[in-house]
Amino acid sequence: MDAVVVGGGYTGLSTALALRAEGLSVAVVEARTCGFGASGRNAGHLTPTIGKDLPTLMRLFGHDRVASLVGLVELAIDEVERLIRVHAIECEYEAVGNVIAAVHPRQFANIDRAAAAARAFGLPGELLEPDAMRARGLPGSFLRGYHEPHGGILHPGLYVAGLRRAALACGATIFEESPVLRVEDGQRPCAHTQEGSVRGRVLVIATNAYARGLPLPAPLPAYMMPAYVQLLQTAPLNPAQLAAVGWQGHEGLYTAHEALESWRLTRDNRIVGGAKHVRYGYAGRVLPDADADVALRLDAVYRRRFPELADVEITQTWGGRIGFALDFLPVVGRTGKANNIYYSMSYAGHGIAMATYSGRMVADLVAGRSGPGAALWARRSLRLPPEPFRWLVFHALNGFFEGVDRRVDRLVG
Numbered sequence: 001m002d003a004v005v006v007g008g009g010y011t012g013l014s015t016a017l018a019l020r021a022e023g024l025s026v027a028v029v030e031a032r033t034c035g036f037g038a039s040g041r042n043a044g045h046l047t048p049t050i051g052k053d054l055p056t057l058m059r060l061f062g063h064d065r066v067a068s069l070v071g072l073v074e075l076a077i078d079e080v081e082r083l084i085r086v087h088a089i090e091c092e093y094e095a096v097g098n099v100i101a102a103v104h105p106r107q108f109a110n111i112d113r114a115a116a117a118a119r120a121f122g123l124p125g126e127l128l129e130p131d132a133m134r135a136r137g138l139p140g141s142f143l144r145g146y147h148e149p150h151g152g153i154l155h156p157g158l159y160v161a162g163l164r165r166a167a168l169a170c171g172a173t174i175f176e177e178s179p180v181l182r183v184e185d186g187q188r189p190c191a192h193t194q195e196g197s198v199r200g201r202v203l204v205i206a207t208n209a210y211a212r213g214l215p216l217p218a219p220l221p222a223y224m225m226p227a228y229v230q231l232l233q234t235a236p237l238n239p240a241q242l243a244a245v246g247w248q249g250h251e252g253l254y255t256a257h258e259a260l261e262s263w264r265l266t267r268d269n270r271i272v273g274g275a276k277h278v279r280y281g282y283a284g285r286v287l288p289d290a291d292a293d294v295a296l297r298l299d300a301v302y303r304r305r306f307p308e309l310a311d312v313e314i315t316q317t318w319g320g321r322i323g324f325a326l327d328f329l330p331v332v333g334r335t336g337k338a339n340n341i342y343y344s345m346s347y348a349g350h351g352i353a354m355a356t357y358s359g360r361m362v363a364d365l366v367a368g369r370s371g372p373g374a375a376l377w378a379r380r381s382l383r384l385p386p387e388p389f390r391w392l393v394f395h396a397l398n399g400f401f402e403g404v405d406r407r408v409d410r411l412v413g
Contacts, residue, residue: 007206009039013163014359016172031179035160046151052328054117068375076357089162097149098252101142110256137248205343209321222383230319231274244308258401326382
């Protein structure tokens with residue numbers, strides 16, 4: 001085998017597709033079923049977001065470096081749309097863009113900063129005053145916004161299932177229900193499972209936040225913090241309920257909070273949304289995917305954003321792990337004794353675009369080419385501190401973000 005890919009989500013499957021296009025034989029080894037992790041359970045927003053947000057990136061890195069990151073995520077959206085088109089993936093994709101929305105006038109400055117940052121890089125977009133928000137048919141709780149037209153909304157489970165079918169069709173081999181117990185480093189790295197082993201010239205770590213229990217090669221464990229987010233889904237809205245909430249457009253919504261909320265309307269008129277409340281287990285300890293207290297808090301957020309839908313019940317809540325780096329940027333590169341173990345991870349909740357494009361980035365690295373992904377792999381990745389300092393860093397950042405957001409939400413009522 002030329003390449004062994006550990007992990008069958010967006011990262012692993014897009015890598016399989018990209019390496020097969022290079023003529024390499026590929027085996028994907030997945031602990032559960034493809035898309036079991038964040039790839040199949042995310043909120044379904046394809047956005048041109050990389051890092052925490054564009055204004056923060058500009059403050060941290062300056063115009064020239066951020067320009068390369070912006071160009072990269074724009075290419076990533078194009079790659080998602082290309083794969084959907086070329087492989088005829090039926091995933092309810094709607095290329096309607098997304099709206100960064102303010103829920104209180106105190107957030108209007110955030111909207112202005114987002115619009116100004118987009119203009120600084122020549123990105124398309126439209127500042128939406130309240131009348132324009134209503135004209136687009138967006139719910140009344142979202143007062144003012146900035147429309148990012150590139151991207152849209154999709155069904156994440158159908159998308160990852162489509163990538164799996166495409167990878168199989170192009171000749172990749174997929175081993176599911178095969179947890180990797182050990183990665184053997186060396187000239188021909190190997191993924192060992194209970195049932196057998198797969199060895200290749202190169203090995204790709206594509207597990208993102210689901211690497212717990214897998215001894216990763218140094219320095220990968222120091223680059224990413226697994227955190228837990230949670231989502232909800234409502235019963236289908238009938239025409240009267242849709243009219244009451246005023247949601248006639250299908251643009252995705254994510255708020256101008258520090259810890260973002262996201263909301264979208266599905267093909268069958270359910271509201272999917274949440275995130276906002278993030279959890280972390282000390283030393284990466286595995287937590288329950290869904291937390292009852294977080295579910296109650298998200299229920300309250302949903303009722304606050306959509307007061308017209310008091311009679312619409314929440315039918316499902318779920319959660320899972322996403323990966324964060326210290327600077328919120330994806331971590332891409334290679335390691336190992338023979339420099340032949342590749343990795344892409346830490347998408348900070350914006351993984352549909354960047355995890356999909358990771359296939360192209362890994363293929364460039366394997367082939368020894370430069371490429372747009374050099375904006376990530378050529379930088380010095382920041383290492384997270386060891387415990388207990390990592391725990392303290394998480395709670396300091398999360399406490400600050402939640403404090404800012406609570407002050408806004410108290411004003412909303």
